[in-house]
Amino acid sequence: MTSNDPPASPTAEAGHILPAAHFDALLTLLHEDGFDVRGPRVQGGALEIGKLPNAAALPQGCSATQEPGAWRLQHTGTPAWFGITHGGMSWKALLHPARTRLWSAERTADGFSVHEDAGPAKPFAFIGVRACDLRAIAVQDNVLQRGPYVDAVYNARRNGAFLVTVDCAEPSGTCFCVSMGSGPAAGSGYDLALTELDAGSASHRFLVRTGSRAGEAVVQRLGLCEATHQDSASAKAIVEGASARMGRSMDATAARATLSANRESPHWQDVAQRCLSCGNCTMVCPTCFCTTVEDTSDLSGDIAERWRLWDSCFTFGFTHVAGGTVRESAGARYRHWISHKLLNLHEQFDESGCVGCGRCITWCPVGIDITAEVAALPQDVS
Amino acid sequence: MTEPLKTLAVWKFASCDGCQLSILDCEDELLAIAGAIRIANFTEASSHVIDGPYDLSLVEGSITTAHDAERIREVRAQSRFLVTIGACATAGGIQALRNFADVAEYRRVVYARPDYIETLATSTPIAQHVKVDFELRGCPIDKRQLLEVLSAYLHHRKPVISTESVCTECKRRGNPCVMVAHGTPCLGPVTQAGCGAICPAFNRGCYGCFGPMESPNAASLADRMAQLGMTEPELQRVFRTFNAGAAAFRAEGERHGR
Ligand code: SF4
Ligand code: SF4
Ligand code: SF4
Numbered sequence: 001m002t003s004n005d006p007p008a009s010p011t012a013e014a015g016h017i018l019p020a021a022h023f024d025a026l027l028t029l030l031h032e033d034g035f036d037v038r039g040p041r042v043q044g045g046a047l048e049i050g051k052l053p054n055a056a057a058l059p060q061g062c063s064a065t066q067e068p069g070a071w072r073l074q075h076t077g078t079p080a081w082f083g084i085t086h087g088g089m090s091w092k093a094l095l096h097p098a099r100t101r102l103w104s105a106e107r108t109a110d111g112f113s114v115h116e117d118a119g120p121a122k123p124f125a126f127i128g129v130r131a132c133d134l135r136a137i138a139v140q141d142n143v144l145q146r147g148p149y150v151d152a153v154y155n156a157r158r159n160g161a162f163l164v165t166v167d168c169a170e171p172s173g174t175c176f177c178v179s180m181g182s183g184p185a186a187g188s189g190y191d192l193a194l195t196e197l198d199a200g201s202a203s204h205r206f207l208v209r210t211g212s213r214a215g216e217a218v219v220q221r222l223g224l225c226e227a228t229h230q231d232s233a234s235a236k237a238i239v240e241g242a243s244a245r246m247g248r249s250m251d252a253t254a255a256r257a258t259l260s261a262n263r264e265s266p267h268w269q270d271v272a273q274r275c276l277s278c279g280n281c282t283m284v285c286p287t288c289f290c291t292t293v294e295d296t297s298d299l300s301g302d303i304a305e306r307w308r309l310w311d312s313c314f315t316f317g318f319t320h321v322a323g324g325t326v327r328e329s330a331g332a333r334y335r336h337w338i339s340h341k342l343l344n345l346h347e348q349f350d351e352s353g354c355v356g357c358g359r360c361i362t363w364c365p366v367g368i369d370i371t372a373e374v375a376a377l378p379q380d381v382s
Numbered sequence: 383m384t385e386p387l388k389t390l391a392v393w394k395f396a397s398c399d400g401c402q403l404s405i406l407d408c409e410d411e412l413l414a415i416a417g418a419i420r421i422a423n424f425t426e427a428s429s430h431v432i433d434g435p436y437d438l439s440l441v442e443g444s445i446t447t448a449h450d451a452e453r454i455r456e457v458r459a460q461s462r463f464l465v466t467i468g469a470c471a472t473a474g475g476i477q478a479l480r481n482f483a484d485v486a487e488y489r490r491v492v493y494a495r496p497d498y499i500e501t502l503a504t505s506t507p508i509a510q511h512v513k514v515d516f517e518l519r520g521c522p523i524d525k526r527q528l529l530e531v532l533s534a535y536l537h538h539r540k541p542v543i544s545t546e547s548v549c550t551e552c553k554r555r556g557n558p559c560v561m562v563a564h565g566t567p568c569l570g571p572v573t574q575a576g577c578g579a580i581c582p583a584f585n586r587g588c589y590g591c592f593g594p595m596e597s598p599n600a601a602s603l604a605d606r607m608a609q610l611g612m613t614e615p616e617l618q619r620v621f622r623t624f625n626a627g628a629a630a631f632r633a634e635g636e637r638h639g640r
Binding site: 046069087273276280284297315330363366367 | 411414415417418529530532533534536537539542544545546547549550553554555556558559561562563564565568570571572585596597599601602603605606
């Protein structure tokens, strides 16, 4: 193809249009297809991911400000349905749950029997996945599904999940997806990608791009009209506007060299003065995947259970071996964490472990900022 | 071959009885406890006392009198395994506030006949007096953790008791952080897990009932709480509650209030 002349009228290349008034048709279809439909919900002054019965349950009229150590819900009355970027909870909570019982065992007359818990009864449909979080799901896919060891819990929850993304119009003060190449428009891996257009007007609608056969089938069954190039241009402008308003930035390539060159920097001691080793950054990070297992038995000794929990590299237990804890200082623990995100994952999986969502910055109780800590290290001049 | 049941004794020192009540609060599990261990000496529950020695002693309360400092040695001598339960036994409790004050003056203010009162100038944890095999934190202790310690003891395994921050439990539970989302000061980042992050689940900051976590950075948290509007006396006060005598909280309390 050589000519880039846009066709005069509607074209499937530009995507399709889902009028806001018909958004519930999408949700109904997914419910009828047997999906467990989840989306952003405002609860108790925070944004969570909950069951999404209909569009009215979306955080319409709400925004949020984010800065290091602070997330505040604002009832701005914005007409946008997806006006809040994200909260502390990510889709990780559903795909790679914080606590899972791996199995239980019961003593029997002639030994013992083992029971494994079944996976979720229904596949998930996620509504409103942000571009950074879509990348984060891909990072976890690589770690938990694509290696030689497939994680059964993740696999059961991830397979068959239907992902509907929403491009960001208003990035938060801690977002830096542009630096990490992950947003603000969804890359690949979605079933449907939405861009919210003209909220608050009679023509409030969503531009819909399809990213999979399953997505195409849904668009067809909904009977959506094709979008115009004008719609695409509007969506592009929204994404460009968001790109220009990133709260933060980081030179991801330079960061790798900087971290390699600063293993022994005194700056880690400076971080240690501030870092609480509380583990919040790892828990909210949508790519952090580490877990620990706990074995318990009941009083009678007849029942034993093995549970798997989110672990954190900020704890002593994480590197506890015979003789003690390897990373005893908070500086060593923070250095490990930031290096794993920005440097080591490249070596292992050929991609960054950070997607620039900014959660670790916002949800750190003392506001330690991954972008600022990298910037504070002496640059590698070699 | 069935082994005879191990024997259990529960002892009280300076305390409010709350932790002992947590044992009785295991309503659904009480029969299982009674079936797994012989409750030989638990006067809060029964006046029927079987003489020691005992396989396992649970000790509640702190040492605040010369008499108790003697008595804990006798308890230790009668116990094969000794577990302290609760903030009083593990850190000196709320009564360790006396460690920062003049006890003679307290005595005059509180009692009509101060000359009747015999007390030490300090409230100290059991581990400062005798060897302790395991410390179970909390004010009061958490009943699931107590059952875990009992089960682990009975089945010769290490109890699964985390020494990490309350934040790890808080996040796993899916609570939105009250510090970040509401600006509410919270001791969770410097406090040991165990309660299940109850207070943040009800939009309150953590009060530090389980004492300092494994690597507490109380100074950094206090700086942040000051930014959120806490005054110096308030900062001193939050570190001077049930675990005022625990090293990290005591040190941070001493940094503030002046
Ligand atoms: S390291 Fe921080 S900014 Fe990067 S993906 Fe994790 S939480 Fe988001
Ligand atoms: S960087 Fe922040 S969130 Fe992470 S462990 Fe340190 S204080 Fe906690
Ligand atoms: S509410 Fe408290 S315990 Fe929970 S994450 Fe925030 S600081 Fe930690």
